[in-house]
Amino acid sequence: MxxxxxxxxxxxxxxxxxxxxxxxxxxxxxxxxxxxxxxxxxxxxxxxxxxxxxxxxxxxxxxxxxxxxxxxxxxxxxxxxxxxxxxxxxxxxxxxxxxxxxxxxxxxxxxxxxxxxxxxxxxxxxxxxxxxxxxxxxxxxxxxxxPLPDEVALDGVEEFQLTCCSTTVAWPHEPAVVDYHAIEGISLRLRLSADGARAIRWEAADEEPDASLRGTASDLVLVFYGRIPPEALELKGDPRIFDQLAAWDPSV
Missing domain, CATH: 1.20.120.450 (dinb family like domain)
Structure with missing residues (x-):
């Protein structure tokens, strides 16, 4: 990526x-x-x-x-x-x-x-x-x-998933697929499973996600860092997954 x-x-x-x-x-x-x-x-x-x-x-x-x-x-x-x-x-x-x-x-x-x-x-x-x-x-x-400046926020959508979310530590809940869509034109897919968490650029829907968020890149980054709640964006699917992600600490 x-x-x-x-x-x-x-x-x-x-x-x-x-x-x-x-x-x-x-x-x-x-x-x-x-x-x-x-x-x-x-x-x-x-x-x-x-x-x-x-x-x-x-x-x-x-x-x-x-x-x-x-x-x-x-x-x-x-x-x-x-x-x-x-x-x-x-x-x-x-x-x-x-x-x-x-x-x-x-x-x-x-x-x-x-x-x-x-x-x-x-x-x-x-x-x-x-x-x-x-x-x-x-x-x-x-x-x-x-709002975060556009350049900063657009890079931040991807950077957070790659740095702060991706891991080889097993996801402790049911496997899930989560999509994040920035209205400025970038989408990320996060796969959560016993193999850990892995983020990829999302371009075509090969499967429906279990949950998704859509909003500005700035709002997505602010959700990632806990500054605004996921419910402030367009949320589809199971909202519990976002609570699980917020509470998950793979280092423990």
């Missing part, structure tokens, strides 16, 4: 979403505002999480192939101007590591059992989604949520 975005485009979009997140932190009335989509977190907590995580992934990419991620610790400053600068530096640290590594260099990942490769390119692709969704979280906190 081919990556819909070229590596330079992924880096460009990471930079764009990082800039958008920084602007939200800079303009927020209070950094103590609770984040509705991340229960228990304030806007400051969200910035701390996002910045520290990007510094960790910068180190992961820079380290190259490894059996475990390097130990990285970073604490965000409380003062707003310092926090904005710290976040910008965190994002640029990640981008610098990705540019230096290129798209094909191996690195540690937590998704070794998935369909995504263990490379810096796959890491960049997932980092884009992490930053984009948390930018949505910040927008939601400020009362002005926006």
């Amino acid at each position: 081919q990556n819909a975005l070229k590596f330079p485009d992924v880096l460009r979009l990471i930079d764009e979403r990082a800039t958008a997140f920084g602007a939200l932190i800079a303009s927020a009335p209070s950094l103590d505002a609770p984040v509705p989509s991340c229960p228990g977190w304030t806007l400051f907590d969200l910035a701390q999480h996002l910045g520290a995580g990007r510094r960790k992934w910068a180190a992961v990419v820079a380290a190259g192939p490894a059996d475990a991620p390097p130990a990285v610790s970073s604490t965000a400053p409380r003062q707003r101007d310092d926090l904005v600068a710290w976040w910008a530096a965190s994002a640029q640290e990640l981008l610098s590591a990705l540019r230096e590594a290129g798209s094909d260099r191996g690195c540690w990942t937590w998704w070794a059992d998935s369909q995504s490769p263990e490379t810096s390119g796959a890491a960049a692709r997932h980092q884009l989604q992490e930053i984009a969704v948390h930018t949505y979280d910040a927008q939601l906190t400020l009362g002005a949520p926006q």
